[in-house]
Amino acid sequence: MSPKMARFLTHFSQYTFILHHVRGKMNVVADALSRPPPEGLEDEEEKEPPLPDVTYTVHDCSDECAKNAAQVHEHRVRSAVLRNLSPEDTHLLLDDVDLRGESRPIGVAQQQVNTVDYHFVSPHLAPETNRAFQKGYEEDPAFKQQWLEGAQKEKFVKHYGLLFFKQKKGETVYRLCVPNVKELRTNVMIEFHDGKSSAHPGSRRTYLKAAQWYCWSTMDRDVREYVRTCETCARWKSSSQKKKGLLIPIPVPNECWEVVSMDFITGLPVSEGFDAILVAVDKLSKRAKYAPTYSTADAKDIAKVFFDAVVRRHGLPKAIISDRDSKFISDFWKSLMKLMGIKLSMTTAYRAQADGQTERQNLVLEDALRCMVSYYGDDWVKHVGTIEYAHSTLVNASTKFAPFELNTGRKVSDIVAAEMKDLLQSENDVTLAEFAKNFAKERQEIVERARQNLKEAQARGKEHYDRKRRQVVFKEGD
CATH class of the missing domain: 3.30.420.10 (Ribonuclease H-like superfamily/Ribonuclease H)
Incomplete structure (x- = not known):
């Protein structure tokens, strides 16, 4: 017997009652709970608003274009004609297309109605940010020599008034060097962890995403520390780590009934x-x-x-x-x-x-x-x-x-x-x-x-319990 059934029996045991059998065809109330509703009683589904229409003008083809289109759809000459098509005539590759110019409405796809803003890293920074980078290069020992004495062609490149690290992995990738300025490095981590298109990933994925475009010597360590102290992640995200706190057994008494x-x-x-x-x-x-x-x-x-x-x-x-x-x-x-x-x-x-x-x-x-x-x-x-x-x-x-x-x-x-x-x-x-x-x-x-x-x-119980726990030292103010 399941615990739930046992609780029901415990509750009903305080009543004295007699069970009466009800024939199946007479028990219409119970049947209603397990039968689909009759037609006509279902709630009408909410209809989505009609999609907006946008009018585009299809390319006005000439007689020559119509002739080329007929040849395109003939497999014998398709490859030869494709080489002579202009960019404006690529719509001829579609079947059942109206070749005469006209204006008609074209439905916008629902996916385009709910668009998402994507962030693209750009080296074109605001003037004050650019100056902060340049000042940071002059004071950061890791980039000072490359910035003042001239970048080494095989590793570093100066561009847009900034210093880039040249990395070749199949294709050449230029990663923006971020000097040891807390505000600049924090802004990078905020963009790739807290940004609208980031969704608060873990430290590893935050680092791998940011490392595609930026670099500094302690980047991995800084990202891990930033993600570890993210208030939003700590408040709302589930943890895959072991639960906090080891077992502390109650001391064994010296006498019975103590x-x-x-x-x-x-x-x-x-x-x-x-x-x-x-x-x-x-x-x-x-x-x-x-x-x-x-x-x-x-x-x-x-x-x-x-x-x-x-x-x-x-x-x-x-x-x-x-x-x-x-x-x-x-x-x-x-x-x-x-x-x-x-x-x-x-x-x-x-x-x-x-x-x-x-x-x-x-x-x-x-x-x-x-x-x-x-x-x-x-x-x-x-x-x-x-x-x-x-x-x-x-x-x-x-x-x-x-x-x-x-x-x-x-x-x-x-x-x-x-x-x-x-x-x-x-x-x-x-x-x-x-x-x-x-x-x-x-x-x-x-x-x-x-x-x-x-x-x-x-001791055995503590050893078994602590296998799924971890020790955490709290500091004042945590």
Whole structure:
């Protein structure tokens, strides 16, 4: 079942209804959605305005031209006649042309109506720009010698009062040398990147386009820096680079229930007056607590549920990780946590992965409920306790321990363990003092091993996550 269908079932499960079959030929309303509309009901297409007509005068042919035209269309003499045609008579090559002079309208093509302005680089610059180039040549070490002492014929050429670099690639190309004047070089990059006929290309294509007509020693580097800092590109263009920011895992706590993450599951069918679940997860042992509540509960109600589900059994945590739900950002909740010395760590808005542990636990609980509830789903409260216990006995992939064992220091008893209890006690007879000493030692070792396993799991997760990310150093003002 897809998630979308599951959401629909969850929504409709709060209603009690009976399905009635409607025969196909009677269900005309549904058929209307999948049938083409009858003729005559379609909206008339908007007609484009008529194209403007332009009148041209066709060349007034003489009798000699008409005679030549007849010969042109005879393949036997076509090549001989073509050599004798004047430029004005080239229209004779067209079939079915009226050879007598007249004036008639000729439709202008639609492509010509919406014309586009194209930019053509020209060496004829404004006088002030020309003087800026000449002054720049005199001060730029890269071009000063060629400009003052005379251009070398094999590489540089003076023309139009400017210096050109002579490059031969199949055919000779003259590229205008741009001196080290910030305004001149910036104007070139603006023309080939921001211009109307440029459309903000990337740094490589901007460089290749500009390099056809201009040149300077640091052109490639300057173009890359200009495109990188283009505000329009940064604001509107999609990026093909890796996403910014490497993963920074949340530090592993030293003890169980030292750090707790919390979230809500809402929109559930009403069951015994409840329609939501408060999910609290220990950051170290990964043990979860599921507390039924209702979606209209305020911060005071949630505080009571939290104390009953977590604090009463495991004590006060040092920190709580949560999203920015209205209950968690209320003045009452903040004041209460401050009085108890609990640090509130709230995730960034619309950044669910910052509290991925609880989001994952929500998914696990929802999947388990779907497998256990009735058809209408209004008995989910009866199954929450069973699911909580079952999940606490399953080995966690990160810690390599079951949450119950890591939290209590002992493995959960099952049928096989109960039958072998007497046998195990007879083989391992120890005094009460020795048992207490071993229990404390094993408890400490288990917690430390779990912490080490968590750190290794975080390292693997960070390595996998950072493959598609890149480190970015922001400066003041960015």
